Amino acid sequence: MVPSPKKHAPAIRDAEATKTRILDAAEEEFAKGGLLGARTESIAAKTGVTKSMIFYHFGDKEGLYSAVLERAVSQRVASIQKTDIHNIDPEIALKNFVETFLRDLSGNSHLPAIFFYEGIQNKGRFYSQIAITSLYTPIVDILRRGTESGKFRDVDPLHAAVNIVGMCVFYYCNIDNVKHLWPAGTNPLSEEMKEMHRRMAVEQTVASVLIR
Amino acid sequence: MVPSPKKHAPAIRDAEATKTRILDAAEEEFAKGGLLGARTESIAAKTGVTKSMIFYHFGDKEGLYSAVLERAVSQRVASIQKTDIHNIDPEIALKNFVETFLRDLSGNSHLPAIFFYEGIQNKGRFYSQIAITSLYTPIVDILRRGTESGKFRDVDPLHAAVNIVGMCVFYYCNIDNVKHLWPAGTNPLSEEMKEMHRRMAVEQTVASVLIR
DNA sequence: GTCTATACGAGGATAGAC
DNA sequence: GTCTATCCTCGTATAGAC
Numbered sequence: 006m007v008p009s010p011k012k013h014a015p016a017i018r019d020a021e022a023t024k025t026r027i028l029d030a031a032e033e034e035f036a037k038g039g040l041l042g043a044r045t046e047s048i049a050a051k052t053g054v055t056k057s058m059i060f061y062h063f064g065d066k067e068g069l070y071s072a073v074l075e076r077a078v079s080q081r082v083a084s085i086q087k088t089d090i091h092n093i094d095p096e097i098a099l100k101n102f103v104e105t106f107l108r109d110l111s112g113n114s115h116l117p118a119i120f121f122y123e124g125i126q127n128k129g130r131f132y133s134q135i136a137i138t139s140l141y142t143p144i145v146d147i148l149r150r151g152t153e154s155g156k157f158r159d160v161d162p163l164h165a166a167v168n169i170v171g172m173c174v175f176y177y178c179n180i181d182n183v184k185h186l187w188p189a190g191t192n193p194l195s196e197e198m199k200e201m202h203r204r205m206a207v208e209q210t211v212a213s214v215l216i217r
Numbered sequence: 218m219v220p221s222p223k224k225h226a227p228a229i230r231d232a233e234a235t236k237t238r239i240l241d242a243a244e245e246e247f248a249k250g251g252l253l254g255a256r257t258e259s260i261a262a263k264t265g266v267t268k269s270m271i272f273y274h275f276g277d278k279e280g281l282y283s284a285v286l287e288r289a290v291s292q293r294v295a296s297i298q299k300t301d302i303h304n305i306d307p308e309i310a311l312k313n314f315v316e317t318f319l320r321d322l323s324g325n326s327h328l329p330a331i332f333f334y335e336g337i338q339n340k341g342r343f344y345s346q347i348a349i350t351s352l353y354t355p356i357v358d359i360l361r362r363g364t365e366s367g368k369f370r371d372v373d374p375l376h377a378a379v380n381i382v383g384m385c386v387f388y389y390c391n392i393d394n395v396k397h398l399w400p401a402g403t404n405p406l407s408e409e410m411k412e413m414h415r416r417m418a419v420e421q422t423v424a425s426v427l428i429r
Numbered sequence: 430g431t432c433t434a435t436a437c438g439a440g441g442a443t444a445g446a447c
Numbered sequence: 448g449t450c451t452a453t454c455c456t457c458g459t460a461t462a463g464a465c
Contacts, residue, residue, distance in 0.1 A: 056460085060460060
């Protein structure tokens, strides 16, 4: 008796679910290698579908990439809008913003690397213009208010904002690099470590601009 | 009369000079795309020699990559050894270290991106273990001394050090991303801008850990 | 909507002339 | 030590069956 050629069980036919699964896997892969380094093959493998599905749903690799960025940015924007950054006290506003930003990152730690890659590899060709504005503008505004009110030092708000973001995201961008600083076995993405990083980053951010 | 087939004038035969030119071009290329994204072809083009020369002199792409990292790290180490980081006053030591680090970077602004890539793409497989130690150990030591002496806040020295490095290098890692924050035409790598960044980063670094 | 099979281009690496 | 020509693998993308 001829054994029926066992093919892959064609998974449940649910376009939206498949798209989401692909997006999640892609996010992970793009975070590792950027648009250039990501392999559609390995995204497919992670997702559990075939490569063709990626092209079916997203056209081409760049289409998938754009979709990932788009989803990420809209989440960011939504989160910012829920945050109280217009508090009269600029110190509280700054604290709120950074705190929320870091909580978002600890929930999805792939994003810093993705946007980093986007800037360096593609020079922001795809999206980061918007992402940048939505991230930096609030910080710059808060810093200006802080300086005017006399609570913050007389910093250059643009440079200060860039440096603050750097302080917040570097840890997540460099996990595999910096993890060797801690004893072997320490998980830099454990809740404890992420919370510790958040606490330190918030403290240092505020201290870095406050009048002393 | 038959025109002699004009070939490329085989450049001056100077192995060392050629190797250096290749290394310089490679540094630039690796800074843009990391080991994965760099194209031997375009390194060769920048250098003005053919692809084969790369393989002749460095064996393969990874060999070239290692050579670039090696050169960079040895420069870093040499620079650190010339810096007064053992000053009795931890504030001065920290200022010295960061100031020197940033001056080095402004002289070769490719390095942050290269080491960033190395960490994220190759997980430090090639070199950064050493690079990391040579960079972070001094900072951590200074922070410990500062906390013990009561001049610095009671920070977690490892997290604080990571955040400080992030504050210093982020600007250089993200030039093409953040440059849109300034008026069009502003050159983020001009001496004025680099100096401004250095001043702000030093100030913020010190303020971020100092008792207030 | 999902799979298999395959075309095709890009890029790392080698062979061999000069 | 440098160049030209070529090989071969890998990875994006498409065609077509189910």
